Amino acid sequence: MIVEHRFAHIPQDARRGRAWVTSHTPLANIRLAPDATVPLGAFHRHHHLGEAVLVAYEAPAQITERTEILVATQALDHVVLRTYSRGAARIAVGDQVGECAPGDIIVFTLARPVRIEAQAATGIDLVLPRRTLTDREDGIPNAHGQILVAARHPLIRLVSDHLRNVAACLASSPAVDAVDLMPPTLALCRMLLTATVEPGDHTQPDATGIAIRRFIEANFATVDVPMLASHFGMSRASLYRAFGGESSIAAFIRERKLAAAMRRLHTAELGRRPMVARLAHECGFGSDRVFSRAFHRRFGLWPAEVPSIRDEALPLAPDTAPMAWLRDL
Numbered sequence: 001m002i003v004e005h006r007f008a009h010i011p012q013d014a015r016r017g018r019a020w021v022t023s024h025t026p027l028a029n030i031r032l033a034p035d036a037t038v039p040l041g042a043f044h045r046h047h048h049l050g051e052a053v054l055v056a057y058e059a060p061a062q063i064t065e066r067t068e069i070l071v072a073t074q075a076l077d078h079v080v081l082r083t084y085s086r087g088a089a090r091i092a093v094g095d096q097v098g099e100c101a102p103g104d105i106i107v108f109t110l111a112r113p114v115r116i117e118a119q120a121a122t123g124i125d126l127v128l129p130r131r132t133l134t135d136r137e138d139g140i141p142n143a144h145g146q147i148l149v150a151a152r153h154p155l156i157r158l159v160s161d162h163l164r165n166v167a168a169c170l171a172s173s174p175a176v177d178a179v180d181l182m183p184p185t186l187a188l189c190r191m192l193l194t195a196t197v198e199p200g201d202h203t204q205p206d207a208t209g210i211a212i213r214r215f216i217e218a219n220f221a222t223v224d225v226p227m228l229a230s231h232f233g234m235s236r237a238s239l240y241r242a243f244g245g246e247s248s249i250a251a252f253i254r255e256r257k258l259a260a261a262m263r264r265l266h267t268a269e270l271g272r273r274p275m276v277a278r279l280a281h282e283c284g285f286g287s288d289r290v291f292s293r294a295f296h297r298r299f300g301l302w303p304a305e306v307p308s309i310r311d312e313a314l315p316l317a318p319d320t321a322p323m324a325w326l327r328d329l
Contacts, residue, residue: 002048002170003045003321003322004043004045004046005023005043005045006042007019007020007042016037016040017036017038019038020042025326026070027070027076028066029066030062030063030064032061036062036120042059043058044056044058045057046322047178048322049182050178050182051128051129052186052329053127053325054125054126054166055124056167057121057123057124059087059120059121059122060120061118061119061120061121063115063118066114068299069262069299069307071110073263075259076326078110078111078127079108079109079127079128081107081163082105082123082125083104083163083164084103084122085102086102086121087102088101088102089116091115092114093113093144093145094113098147100147101150103150104149104156105156107144109144111130112144128186128329133189133193143193155196158188159188159189162188166185208232208234209243212228212239215232216249217256220257220283221260222284225239253284254294257284260283261291261303262295262299265279265303265306276291276304279291280292
């Protein structure tokens with residue numbers, strides 16, 4: 001399956017710029033860099049590869065930002081591998097900033113905020129569910145925002161070239177079956193991240209640790225440590241060891257509660273936003289005061305300040321086919 005957007009039929013620069021911004025799926029807030037115009041040859045083309053989505057593009061200078069609100073409301077757990085054949089970019093994760101040159105590979109996850117300031121560029125994005133790249137429940141350690149420099153490892157150059165060649169095959173050879181390209185591509189990406197991503201301090205959870213996380217996801221509003229210990233027939237000490245520590249369980253439960261509250265607020269229809277006290281109760285907080293403070297610490301906004309995607313002042317592109325593909329991967 002392919003979805004492609006081109007802009008050569010729009011002669012006016014301003015209209016072409018607006019069309020470029022609104023044609024993207026709402027994965028990130030996109031705006032053109034100051035004084036940038038969308039070239040007539042600009043395009044972005046999405047290929048569904050079965051287990052991944054590959055995006056090829058020729059883009060103007062632009063700023064792409066995936067915010068805390070988008071992360072919380074979309075709840076996507078995907079890894080992006082991005083490489084440019086032309087143009088450079090600066091990627092910012094928190095207070096850490098890195099520079100990416102053509103041939104390098106940027107690795108980031110849709111589960112955390114990121115900001116990328118790119119020059120006019122030609123590039124490839126490969127978007128995959130995290131589970132396809134690693135057997136770890138906590139993902140690839142330290143991968144978010146990491147830049148794999150082509151000059152440092154031949155495997156980085158190999159994968160960068162491979163992604164560009166896959167895109168070229170898909171664009172020019174109707175006989176190529178996109179699904180057949182996925183197994184070698186996935187194998188190369190897994191090899192790349194295993195060989196080049198900096199090791200972290202995490203330990204790999206066993207099957208029980210994974211089951212604990214899934215149980216919390218399904219029961220976030222009511223779950224607590226005694227419930228977990230009873231459900232899994234474990235002592236507290238064994239439970240903490242299986243999960244990765246007492247503080248990790250508490251942080252994971254709180255994160256799930258706050259993310260659910262953010263989704264409720266961000267998707268509420270005008271005039272039908274939930275009352276803070278009721279939302280706090282439904283998301284498992286003891287009081288609206290405790291909830292509001294925790295929410296503000298996590299997102300930098302009070303619950304009443306969260307914009308709604310249905311607000312006329314914040315028009316977003318519809319959930320187009322590529323966005324639906326990502327949700328179904």
